[in-house]
Amino acid sequence: MRVQDxxxxxxxxxxxxxxxxxxxxxxxxxxxxxxxGDAPFIDADTLHSAENIRLMESGQPLSDSNRWPWLKRVREEIERASSKLLEGHDSSLRGARRIIGSSPLFSSSSWLGGRGERLYVVCACSALKRSYREFLSRGDPENAKADRLTHDTVFAFVDVTKAELERRLRLRKGHFFDGRLLDSQLETLDPPDVTREAAVVVYGEGSEEQVAADAYRQVCNYVTKNSL
Incomplete structure (x- = not known):
């Protein structure tokens, strides 16, 4: 079964x-x-531990043992923001997983009680490996209580050439990431397979506004195609 099914x-x-x-x-x-719609925004860089930041500042790549606790914090923040969004909405939405297919809230002509409203949380996170993305979207498979209750996940992969990445990192000021780590990130990167993952790809060498507009179009198109 394809993930997006x-x-x-x-x-x-x-x-x-x-x-x-x-x-x-x-x-x-x-x-x-x-x-x-001015969705809540989470920057995963702000959730790194002091140790992770120290390692990256010194040019040392992060290992899985460094990343997994960070990814857990990222997922918890997404869940927290999603739960907060639902405050003030019909509490039955929290049971959407159980009532799917039987509730008019999710008919093809309505969303959230017919208000034509969709709720989003946006997060910026490297999510380099497929295993990281599966954890962020599905939770810990060994801990049923950690399974998400409120949100579905779509990834927007910003694809940029190595030469452009190098240029940007040379110019960037005030960030803890040491540009010498780029090669290790590119080696770790497992780009999402859009035929198997809930993901879209945007090419990131236009203006930031243009890239965001492309991401917006693709995400909206994806959500429309994969929503009841």
Whole structure:
């Protein structure tokens, strides 16, 4: 079964803008959040531990043991923001997973009680490996209690050439990421397969506004095709 075949059961869409450092995911994510109705925005860089930041500042690549606790914090923040969005909406939406197919809230002609409203949370996170993306979208398979209750996930991969990434990182000031780490990130990167993952690809070498607008069009088209 393709991943996206099950992606229509939740009242909140989490859009994760992903890619290696320098692709512009944080700025694009902020623009995208605005286009999606001033959606809550989470910058995963702000959730790194002091140890992770120290390692990256010194030019040492992060290992899985460094990344997994960080990814857990990212997922928790997405869940927290999604839950907060649902406050003030019909509480039955929290049971969408159980009532899907029987509730008029999710008919093809309505959304959230017929108000024509979609709820989004946007997050900028590298999400380099497929295993990371599966965790962010599905939770911990060994912990049923950690399974998400409120949100569905779509990834927007910002694809930028290595030469352009290098140029941007040389110019970037005030960020803890050491540009020497780019090669290790590119080696780790497992670009999403849009035929198997809930993902779209945007080419990130236009202006930030243009890239965000492209992401917005593709995400909206994806959600429309994969919603009941």
């Amino acid at each position: 099950s992606y229509s059961e939740f009242p909140v869409r989490a859009v994760i803008v992903m890619g290696v450092s320098g692709c512009g995911k944080s700025t694009i994510g902020r623009h995208l959040a605005h286009l999606l």
